[in-house]
Amino acid sequence: MNLDSGTAGPDSTSLSRHRSVWDVRSESWIGLVDVLSQLAKLAQDDPGREERLTKIGALTEALRPIEACWAYPGRRAFAELCSHIDRGNLAHAAIIARRFHRTLASLTYRHEGTGAKNDADLPSQIESEQEYQAQLRCPYFEVLVVDDMLVEEEEALHRQVRNERRPDDDFVYDVVVVPTFEDALVASWVNFNLQAVVIRYGFPYRSRYFRELVGRRYIDGADVDGELLPESERGPLLGRQIAKLRPELDLYLVTDVNVEDVAAKAGETFNRIFFGEEDKLELNHSIMQGVAERYHTPFFDALCKYAKQPTGVFHALPLARGKSIMNSNWIGDLGQFYGMNLFMAETSATSGGLDSLLEPTGSLKLAQEYAARAFGSRRTFLVTNGTSTANKVVVQAIVRPDDIVLVDRNCHKSHHYGMVLAGAQVTYLEAYPLHEYSMYGAVPIRHIKETLLDLRRAGTLNRVRMVLLTNCTFDGIVYNVERLMLECLAIKPDLVFLWDEAWFAFARFHPVYRPRTAMGAAAKLTEMFKSEAYAKRYAEFASSFDEADWADDEKVLNTRLLPDPGKARVRVYATHSTHKTLTALRQGSMIHVWDQDFKDKAEEAFHEAYMTHTSTSPNYQILATLDVGRRQVEMEGYELVQRQLELAMNLRDQVAANPQLNSHFRFLTVTDMVPEEFRESHVESLYNMETGWENLLKAWQSDEFALDPSRATLAIGLTGMDGDTIKNKYLMDKYDIQINKTSRNTVLFMTNIGTTRSTIAYLLGVLVKIARDVDNRVRDMSTPELRIHEKRVRSLTQELPPLPNFSCFHQAFRGHSLDGQSETRDGDVRSAFFLSYDDANCEYLTMDDTAKAIRNARECVSAQFVIPYPPGFPILVPGQVISAEILQFMQALDVREIHGFRPELGFRIFTEPALELAGQANAVWKAQVNASAEAAEGE
Numbered sequence: 002m003n004l005d006s007g008t009a010g011p012d013s014t015s016l017s018r019h020r021s022v023w024d025v026r027s028e029s030w031i032g033l034v035d036v037l038s039q040l041a042k043l044a045q046d047d048p049g050r051e052e053r054l055t056k057i058g059a060l061t062e063a064l065r066p067i068e069a070c071w072a073y074p075g076r077r078a079f080a081e082l083c084s085h086i087d088r089g090n091l092a093h094a095a096i097i098a099r100r101f102h103r104t105l106a107s108l109t110y111r112h113e114g115t116g117a118k119n120d121a122d123l124p125s126q127i128e129s130e131q132e133y134q135a136q137l138r139c140p141y142f143e144v145l146v147v148d149d150m151l152v153e154e155e156e157a158l159h160r161q162v163r164n165e166r167r168p169d170d171d172f173v174y175d176v177v178v179v180p181t182f183e184d185a186l187v188a189s190w191v192n193f194n195l196q197a198v199v200i201r202y203g204f205p206y207r208s209r210y211f212r213e214l215v216g217r218r219y220i221d222g223a224d225v226d227g228e229l230l231p232e233s234e235r236g237p238l239l240g241r242q243i244a245k246l247r248p249e250l251d252l253y254l255v256t257d258v259n260v261e262d263v264a265a266k267a268g269e270t271f272n273r274i275f276f277g278e279e280d281k282l283e284l285n286h287s288i289m290q291g292v293a294e295r296y297h298t299p300f301f302d303a304l305c306k307y308a309k310q311p312t313g314v315f316h317a318l319p320l321a322r323g324k325s326i327m328n329s330n331w332i333g334d335l336g337q338f339y340g341m342n343l344f345m346a347e348t349s350a351t352s353g354g355l356d357s358l359l360e361p362t363g364s365l366k367l368a369q370e371y372a373a374r375a376f377g378s379r380r381t382f383l384v385t386n387g388t389s390t391a392n393k394v395v396v397q398a399i400v401r402p403d404d405i406v407l408v409d410r411n412c413h414k415s416h417h418y419g420m421v422l423a424g425a426q427v428t429y430l431e432a433y434p435l436h437e438y439s440m441y442g443a444v445p446i447r448h449i450k451e452t453l454l455d456l457r458r459a460g461t462l463n464r465v466r467m468v469l470l471t472n473c474t475f476d477g478i479v480y481n482v483e484r485l486m487l488e489c490l491a492i493k494p495d496l497v498f499l500w501d502e503a504w505f506a507f508a509r510f511h512p513v514y515r516p517r518t519a520m521g522a523a524a525k526l527t528e529m530f531k532s533e534a535y536a537k538r539y540a541e542f543a544s545s546f547d548e549a550d551w552a553d554d555e556k557v558l559n560t561r562l563l564p565d566p567g568k569a570r571v572r573v574y575a576t577h578s579t580h581k582t583l584t585a586l587r588q589g590s591m592i593h594v595w596d597q598d599f600k601d602k603a604e605e606a607f608h609e610a611y612m613t614h615t616s617t618s619p620n621y622q623i624l625a626t627l628d629v630g631r632r633q634v635e636m637e638g639y640e641l642v643q644r645q646l647e648l649a650m651n652l653r654d655q656v657a658a659n660p661q662l663n664s665h666f667r668f669l670t671v672t673d674m675v676p677e678e679f680r681e682s683h684v685e686s687l688y689n690m691e692t693g694w695e696n697l698l699k700a701w702q703s704d705e706f707a708l709d710p711s712r713a714t715l716a717i718g719l720t721g722m723d724g725d726t727i728k729n730k731y732l733m734d735k736y737d738i739q740i741n742k743t744s745r746n747t748v749l750f751m752t753n754i755g756t757t758r759s760t761i762a763y764l765l766g767v768l769v770k771i772a773r774d775v776d777n778r779v780r781d782m783s784t785p786e787l788r789i790h791e792k793r794v795r796s797l798t799q800e801l802p803p804l805p806n807f808s809c810f811h812q813a814f815r816g817h818s819l820d821g822q823s824e825t826r827d828g829d830v831r832s833a834f835f836l837s838y839d840d841a842n843c844e845y846l847t848m849d850d851t852a853k854a855i856r857n858a859r860e861c862v863s864a865q866f867v868i869p870y871p872p873g874f875p876i877l878v879p880g881q882v883i884s885a886e887i888l889q890f891m892q893a894l895d896v897r898e899i900h901g902f903r904p905e906l907g908f909r910i911f912t913e914p915a916l917e918l919a920g921q922a923n924a925v926w927k928a929q930v931n932a933s934a935e936a937a938e939g940e
């Protein structure tokens with residue numbers, strides 16, 4: 002069995018069918034060790050031999066293409082193992098396979114090298130075993146070399162790489178050689194150890210192993226037929242495709258043709274381009290330097306250094322250097338618990354390598370630049386007070402008083418308060434409701450277009466400044482960010498977008514998620530608007546959609562609009578709670594900006610807004626973890642996110658397949674969460690054995706809304722318990738399982754980059770126990786108890802109160818058309834909010850009294866935000882009219898927490914005289930706005 006002579010077996014061509022190639026790899030090694038050990042013990046004439054030999058054949062065939070993607074055990078070692086098997090040296094093969102498996106499973110191949118036995122075996126620049134061992138403790142990575150080499154040449158390359166190792170290297174690496182374009186794409190997809198790719202020249206296109214290409218499907222626009230390209234152009238194309246798949250990798254091109262010409266054309270894609278065999282040493286140094294740049298954490302490094310320096314503190318912060326703790330009789334346990342390093346790193350200094358977050362010029366400035374590189378933004382700002390603050394910074398920076406802002410009503414409360422502070426006229430957008438699960442989806446593009454067209458008709462479109470949406474939602478609904486921005490920009494080309502990606506920081510690091518991130522889409526739009534292909538596409542669209550079409554709302558709504566690239570501006574902001582999905586201390590957040598008008602239109606205001614909301618004592622530990630969290634995702638984000646995805650799919654499958662679990666619980670699927678009309682792909686399950694990940698890719702590429710599979714919503718109505726009860730009584734109190742969100746009949750489990758197989762196993766075990774408890778309880782119920790239980794199940798599964806829409810702002814707060822003749826949907830939340838500060842303007846009405854008042858045609862207007870948890874969105878905002886539907890929903894809610902509603906007093910609403918006064922103020926404002934609009938028109 003020779004590795005090089007292998008033909009594509011059935012398993013090798015269907016890598017994409019497997020949920021996890023990494024699991025297939027480890028399971029195949031376990032299987033191989035197992036069967037080899039059994040075989041080694043069997044007599045030659047044992048009847049079980051044949052079957053086991055066939056199994057071994059299948060396992061090595063499955064492993065062959067996977068192993069070709071990794072440096073350890075490597076092509077040669079794997080071929081040797083196969084040849085032992087071929088020659089019947091089964092006992093020896095079992096020993097080798099076991100060693101490989103152990104080393105792989107424990108990841109010790111990263112730190113054991115190739116097993117130098119004496120000084121003569123050591124790399125030439127390393128003099129002692131001690132130096133060698135010290136060096137092997139450095140972080141390890143692999144470099145993919147794309148070249149059609151002979152095995153001997155490959156061995157020589159391995160030797161050369163080893164010999165170039167030096168005792169003072171910061172990292173240690175090994176190489177994986179793949180012979181073709183397609184193999185390189187697959188290896189980039191499979192091998193999470195990769196940090197750099199060296200693309201050489203003269204390699205074929207087609208893979209020997211893969212008939213279908215897994216990695217390529219992630220890359221949109223990958224249909225350029227690389228096979229038809231001249232070999233000299235394949236390298237640059239491969240570089241571009243790998244960059245789309247894994248932009249964090251360093252790319253190097255070695256070419257044998259006109260290097261200057263290639264550099265001019267493809268220089269942007271590659272870190273460096275080399276000519277032929279020149280500068281081999283330079284290549285090695287470049288690889289090390291490229292990795293060092295991503296590894297470097299300027300602020301964390303500065304803080305570590307600072308912590309070691311002797312200082313005398315004549316400033317604030319007695320806890321700095323642990324001084325107030327070490328000498329204390331009473332609080333020594335604080336030091337013991339956290340360890341002294343925390344306090345050694347606590348300081349209010351902004352010099353000595355540290356920096357000021359408010360005016361960064363040194364290590365924090367650099368940390369922000371690195372974060373911008375990692376998250377694909379033009380500029381990034383670190384935030385130490387969470388995304389609650391990040392959102393307010395962006396809103397204040399962009400929105401001026403009286404600007405109209407389109408806001409998803411279900412967005413986080415920080416936006417609503419941000420609108421109050423900014424004095425915006427808010428037009429609330431409605432997400433599609435999921436009545437059966439008491440939760441909302443996301444806002445359809447059609448509804449946003451409709452709203453913009455309403456405002457156009459009212460003559461106030463020019464006052465619309467921003468669209469603000471949550472991507473992805475708590476429950477995992479993800480927008481088609483690119484399409485949404487394109488269509489909105491076609492109606493209003495200077496719109497600013499704020500995407501609240503509090504829960505989506507991880508998405509940048511996976512090729513399926515990346516295109517649906519704000520920064521991914523902003524980069525794409527920028528490229529598109531510059532391209533000839535888009536200019537042509539737009540010209541075709543413009544010639545088929547004339548002024549009469551633009552005047553016809555129905556046509557505008559039913560057409561996929563394209564913006565004029567000469568007018569559209571790319572102005573996109575995203576806020577990340579880095580701490581929610583990546584490594585960072587609580588409150589560690591980031592603002593990412595891709596705004597082509599930032600310098601002209603936003604920089605000063607942004608600075609002021611950042612000053613308004615940022616503490617003058619930002620927490621250094623939070624900043625340091627943001628810096629290190631960034632390093633982590635640049636080095637291993639891809640692996641961590643893919644694992645998170647796979648674990649979530651495992652969790653879903655286990656519940657679906659287990660009869661005890663599936664009789665009580667069901668994870669909601671994309672068909673439950675995204676109605677058919679928003680799923681062009683008609684995909685119904687994101688992963689299955691027949692089509693592998695194909696469906697996920699299809700849905701994420703085309704659908705208006707996609708479901709993030711790493712968020713698993715469990716329907717629990719059949720247990721007869723509501724979300725709150727399961728969360729508090731079972732998950733939290735009894736089993737210490739932390740979850741965040743529940744609805745009446747669901748609980749949400751989120752996997753993250755810290756989730757392990759053991760945590761998933763623990764959760765499954767707990768669910769089994771809850772299911773068993775329910776079964777036992779139901780079995781012991783008397784007939785009346787059973788009837789009550791059944792009624793409860795019905796109420797949780799069939800009788801859910803319909804989710805109410807946003808009613809409307811009271812006319813005292815409502816906006817109006819340019820001619821002042823009609824009212825618009827937007828409302829002045831700020832005036833309403835502050836009107837309630839005077840108690841004399843407010844009164845309380847109980848639920849019943851409110852119902853009566855509504856029946857008597859009184860407009861009851863909320864004086865404050867009313868937010869039930871769950872579902873956690875404001876059911877009422879200041880200035881909003883309380884409708885009969887809202888009341889009905891509130892009455893049906895059986896939740897314990899309703900912020901802004903006092904059960905003993907009821908709703909806080911405005912008195913009628915207060916509304917009268919507010920109405921008069923609104924009329925004055927209306928006259929002022931009209932006058933200034935007329936004046937502007939006259940100019």
Ligand SMILES: Cc1ncc(COP(=O)(O)O)c(C=O)c1O
Nearest residue numbers: 387388389390413471501503578
């Ligand atoms: C969508 C959304 N945005 C913003 C926030 C606030 O983030 P932070 O906790 O980082 O302040 C949250 C918090 O849950 C959220 O769900």
